[in-house]
Amino acid sequence: MSIISPVRERFATELGELAALTDSSRPGWTRRALSEEDVAGRDYARTLMKQAGLETRIDGAGNVIGLLRGRLGGREIMLGSHTDTVDGGGRFDGITGVLGAIEVVRLLRENDVRLDHDLVIVVFFNEEPNDFGLFCVGSRAMTGLVDRSTLAAVDPTGRTLAEALPESAIDPEAFLNARYDFARVTAFLELHIEQGPELERAGRQIGVVETITGINHFRALFTGRQDHAGTTPMDVRADAGCAAAGTVLAVESIAGSGENTRGTCGQISFTPEAVNVVSQNAVVEGEFRGPEGSWLHEAQRRLTDAAAAEASRRGVSVEVEWTTDDAPVPLHEPVTSTIASVADDLGLSRATMFSGAGHDAGIIAAKTRVGMVFVPSVDGRSHCPEEFTDLDDIMPGVSVLLETVLRVDRWYAG
Numbered sequence: 001m002s003i004i005s006p007v008r009e010r011f012a013t014e015l016g017e018l019a020a021l022t023d024s025s026r027p028g029w030t031r032r033a034l035s036e037e038d039v040a041g042r043d044y045a046r047t048l049m050k051q052a053g054l055e056t057r058i059d060g061a062g063n064v065i066g067l068l069r070g071r072l073g074g075r076e077i078m079l080g081s082h083t084d085t086v087d088g089g090g091r092f093d094g095i096t097g098v099l100g101a102i103e104v105v106r107l108l109r110e111n112d113v114r115l116d117h118d119l120v121i122v123v124f125f126n127e128e129p130n131d132f133g134l135f136c137v138g139s140r141a142m143t144g145l146v147d148r149s150t151l152a153a154v155d156p157t158g159r160t161l162a163e164a165l166p167e168s169a170i171d172p173e174a175f176l177n178a179r180y181d182f183a184r185v186t187a188f189l190e191l192h193i194e195q196g197p198e199l200e201r202a203g204r205q206i207g208v209v210e211t212i213t214g215i216n217h218f219r220a221l222f223t224g225r226q227d228h229a230g231t232t233p234m235d236v237r238a239d240a241g242c243a244a245a246g247t248v249l250a251v252e253s254i255a256g257s258g259e260n261t262r263g264t265c266g267q268i269s270f271t272p273e274a275v276n277v278v279s280q281n282a283v284v285e286g287e288f289r290g291p292e293g294s295w296l297h298e299a300q301r302r303l304t305d306a307a308a309a310e311a312s313r314r315g316v317s318v319e320v321e322w323t324t325d326d327a328p329v330p331l332h333e334p335v336t337s338t339i340a341s342v343a344d345d346l347g348l349s350r351a352t353m354f355s356g357a358g359h360d361a362g363i364i365a366a367k368t369r370v371g372m373v374f375v376p377s378v379d380g381r382s383h384c385p386e387e388f389t390d391l392d393d394i395m396p397g398v399s400v401l402l403e404t405v406l407r408v409d410r411w412y413a414g
C-alpha cells in the first residue's frame, strides 16, 4: 500500500492548541505533571482521540488509553508519548508523538484501512521528572515498576506522592494496580523530537533510535560544621559547601571520560544559606547518562569515591544515595530495521541514533518490541522555550510512523 500523507494543517492547529495549555505563571511552555494544566493537556488529547474514533479510557495511573479495533483483534500495536513538560519547557517534546499517533489513526480511518491488530494509543502520565524525584511514572505503572515505596516518595515540602495523586484524579490504590497486559502487544512505537543536534548536523530527516540512554541519579548529602565566615581560619573549617562544589566538578570530569556519556549536577543547596556563614550542610543532586551499562557503573563508583575524598579532606562527612539506576535500553532490531527501510522506501534520509534523553519507550522496552522515530530539533535545543521543529520536518516522521504500523501489522500472529 502506498503511503498516505499526513495532514499538515490540522496537525499545526492541534499542536498550537495543546501547546497553549500552559501555566502562565511560569516561563516558556510549562505543563508539569500533577498540575491543572497537565490534566487539561491529557483531557485535550483524549478529546482528539474520541473525535478520531477511538474508544478511550483513563487507567489507574492517569494514562489516557485509546483503542481502534482491528479486523482480527486480540493482538495490539501500541503508539504513544506524553503531554507533560519540564518547567520552562518547549512546545514539541512529547506532544509531537501524541499528535502523530492520533494522526495515524485518522489517516487509517479516512482511507478505509483496517489493521489486523487493534491499535492502541497511550498518552503516558508524568514522563518528565516530578518534584518527587520520579519520572516515566505512567509507563512504570503500566509495566509494574511501582509499589508502595513509589507512593511514599516525598517532594521538598514533605508531601508524599500518594497525597499529590488525587489532585490529578488518580487514586493511589488504583495507581498500584495499573499494570497493562503487554503479552498481547506486538510492538510499541514512539515518535519524538530528537532534542539534540545530530540529525540537523548530519542533514538527515529521520533518526532511527538504536539505544536509549541509561540514567543514574544521585543525591549526595554533606555534613560539616557551621562557623563564622570571618573569624574561622581556613585550615580548621569543615565546609560542607566546598565539598559539594568539588563533587560538582568531579561529575564534569567523570562525564568527559566516555563516548556519548554525560554528567550534570542540576541542583545544589547549602544550609544555612547565608553569605557570612560556613555551610553546615550541602546537598548535591545530579546524574550520569550513557549508552554503556559498564561505564555507568564505573561512573557511580568514581563519583562515590570522589565525593568521599572531597568530604574527608575537609573533615566533612558524606552520604551518597543513588536514587535511579536505569540501565541503557537497546531497542528491538527487527522494529528498528523496519523503521529504517520505511524511511528508505519513502525517500527520506536517515541516521542511526543513540537517545541521550530518557523516554517512556525505554520503560516499555522491558515488556515488548520497541522502536523510536526521531525528527530534527533546530539547533538541538530542547527543555527550553526555544525548542523548535518545523512542521515540514515533523510530517515525514508521521509518515514513517504510519507506514511502520502498516508493516508491523503484517507480523500478526494470533
Ligand SMILES: [Zn+2]
Binding pocket: 082, 093, 094, 127, 192
Ligand atoms: Zn519527551
